[in-house]
Amino acid sequence: MWNRTKQIFQKRPLLTNMMSFGTMYVGAEVAQQLILMQSDHEKKSINWTMVRNYAIIGWAGIGPALFCWYRMLDRVLPAATGIVVAKKVCTDQLISSPACIGMFFWR
Numbered sequence: 001m002w003n004r005t006k007q008i009f010q011k012r013p014l015l016t017n018m019m020s021f022g023t024m025y026v027g028a029e030v031a032q033q034l035i036l037m038q039s040d041h042e043k044k045s046i047n048w049t050m051v052r053n054y055a056i057i058g059w060a061g062i063g064p065a066l067f068c069w070y071r072m073l074d075r076v077l078p079a080a081t082g083i084v085v086a087k088k089v090c091t092d093q094l095i096s097s098p099a100c101i102g103m104f105f106w107r
Contacts, residue, residue, distance in 0.1 A: 025058030
């Protein structure tokens with residue numbers, strides 16, 4: 001089963017990105033709510049509407065956006081030398097990070 005999953009992810013990198021980001025966002029939101037339930041006894045259950053919203057942001061928003069962004073960045077700066085990697089990191093932090101933060105808060 002692992003080999004089949006690996007094949008699907010290698011053939012479909014966009015799907016891989018969407019699943020990765022969606023799973024991380026959902027997992028983080030559920031974990032946060034569980035922690036809050038332990039510290040705030042008035043909170044009795046998980047807010048599944050919020051979990052759904054984070055799933056949408058991860059699976060349909062940030063996952064595909066970053067997939068396209070990194071592909072474009074690799075085309076514009078194709079080498080992997082130290083200087084090029086530094087340029088990629090700076091470009092990513094100056095352009096992609098603010099866009100993703102905006103997407104996250106805009107929902």
